Amino acid sequence: xxxxxxxxxxIKPLKNPRRTLRESWRKLGHSWQLYLLLLxxxxxxxxxxxxxxxxxxxxxxxxxxxxxxxxxxxVGMANFERFFQSxxxxxxxVNTLGLSLYSLAVGFPIxxxxxxxxxxxxxxMFKSSVQMVSYAPYFISTVVLVGMLLQFMDLxxxxxxxxxxxxxxxxxHFMGDAKLFxxxxxxxxxxxxxxxxxxxxLAALSTIDPSLHEAAVVDGANRxxxxxxxxxxxxxxxxxxxxxxxxxxxxxxxxxxxxxxQNPLNTAVSEVISTYVYRxxxxxxxxxxxxxxxxxxxNSLVGMVLLVVANQLAKKLTDSSLW
Numbered sequence: 284x285x286x287x288x289x290x291x292x293x294i295k296p297l298k299n300p301r302r303t304l305r306e307s308w309r310k311l312g313h314s315w316q317l318y319l320l321l322l323x324x325x326x327x328x329x330x331x332x333x334x335x336x337x338x339x340x341x342x343x344x345x346x347x348x349x350x351x352x353x354x355x356x357x358v359g360m361a362n363f364e365r366f367f368q369s370x371x372x373x374x375x376x377v378n379t380l381g382l383s384l385y386s387l388a389v390g391f392p393i394x395x396x397x398x399x400x401x402x403x404x405x406x407x408m409f410k411s412s413v414q415m416v417s418y419a420p421y422f423i424s425t426v427v428l429v430g431m432l433l434q435f436m437d438l439x440x441x442x443x444x445x446x447x448x449x450x451x452x453x454x455x456h457f458m459g460d461a462k463l464f465x466x467x468x469x470x471x472x473x474x475x476x477x478x479x480x481x482x483x484x485l486a487a488l489s490t491i492d493p494s495l496h497e498a499a500v501v502d503g504a505n506r507x508x509x510x511x512x513x514x515x516x517x518x519x520x521x522x523x524x525x526x527x528x529x530x531x532x533x534x535x536x537x538x539x540x541x542x543x544x545q546n547p548l549n550t551a552v553s554e555v556i557s558t559y560v561y562r563x564x565x566x567x568x569x570x571x572x573x574x575x576x577x578x579x580x581x582n583s584l585v586g587m588v589l590l591v592v593a594n595q596l597a598k599k600l601t602d603s604s605l606w
Contacts (some may be wrong), residue, residue, distance in 0.1 A: 342577035362577035398484035417478035429543040459548035491517040523603040531590030
């Protein structure tokens with residue numbers, strides 16, 4: 284008798300669609316509270332993130348308030364061409380990219396360095412105090428932060444200029460000097476967000492296997508070598524993810540802080556795309572609604588392109604990416 288060693292193919296019975304649907308509804312009924320909680324963020328996402336995309340067509344129409352969206356005249360790329368040919372295009376692009384790249388160059392590595400330094404401290408009162416002091420500014424609102432900057436750097440009564448006077452230096456009009464605007468904007472942001480970003484990297488450092496450090500100590504590695512060859516590679520995926528997300532925001536400078544810090548003396552460097560959209564869309568008159576929408580849509584498209592490019596470069600260079 285000849286026997287075969289080939290495995291027998293097991294034929295699985297076909298599932299009854301009605302039974303599968305019934306089981307799905309049964310599982311849904313058992314966990315309906317969780318799905319109810321999930322419904323709230325999904326509703327927020329649909330209402331405030333996806334539904335407004337319907338209004339993006341304003342950028343391609345000559346829209347006036349009171350008119351129907353579909354009744355407005357279709358002008359195609361006319362609003363985009365108007366922006367590209369305007370005298371403000373180059374100025375806005377330079378100011379926005381300069382402020383964003385400055386923030387990225389300074390604000391990205393500092394939390395990593397700070398997290399690596401804190402990770403080397405033993406758990407104790409000093410480490411906890413440093414974490415609390417560095418994290419606390421994150422809870423200060425942007426309006427309060429700008430108010431503090433205006434008070435501290437006041438020309439006559441600000442503590443900074445009073446200290447300069449005690450040192451025999453002339454007072455400096457910090458908020459009126461266009462050359463100082465970017466540094467004040469960036470370094471105040473570093474002070475506010477370093478603690479929060481440090482927590483993310485500390486969480487990534489906590490996942491590193493302690494046996495790697497123990498083996499490195501046995502092999503004679505010093506502290507700097509362990510940081511370079513163990514800690515940094517361990518938080519690299521997290522750092523790459525945050526860098527990709529930050530690249531998507533390079534051309535999207537926050538409106539609130541830039542607008543609050545603006546004054547007639549520093550507008551030459553503080554006018555960015557987001558503040559310009561506000562001025563031409565809401566202050567400049569109703570005829571600029573479509574023009575402002577075109578500028579905002581251009582800003583979003585450039586950010587999306589930068590996000591995709593940064594993700595692809597990260598995937599090729601480090602094998603770490605968002606998708």
